[in-house]
Amino acid sequence: MGLIGVICFILFVILLPKSNHFTPKPFSITGAHQELISQLKSTVVRQAYYMAGITFFVFMGDLQLCSLLPSR
16 A cells, blocks of 8 residues: 555656746745635635534544444
């Protein structure tokens, strides 16, 4: 499985097209904080966070339930 992951990663890096609109900028805590606040104000992004959180908690609950079931 590890070899398959490495092969997929290498193929992803090779086949990924170059981004035309990305401009790197230095990291700042205040800029990251402002970006997070602006994302949380967006209703579309907030709903996506809710959906991802619910999916995560359902998955973890199923995983916990399966680990607690007695094995036969």
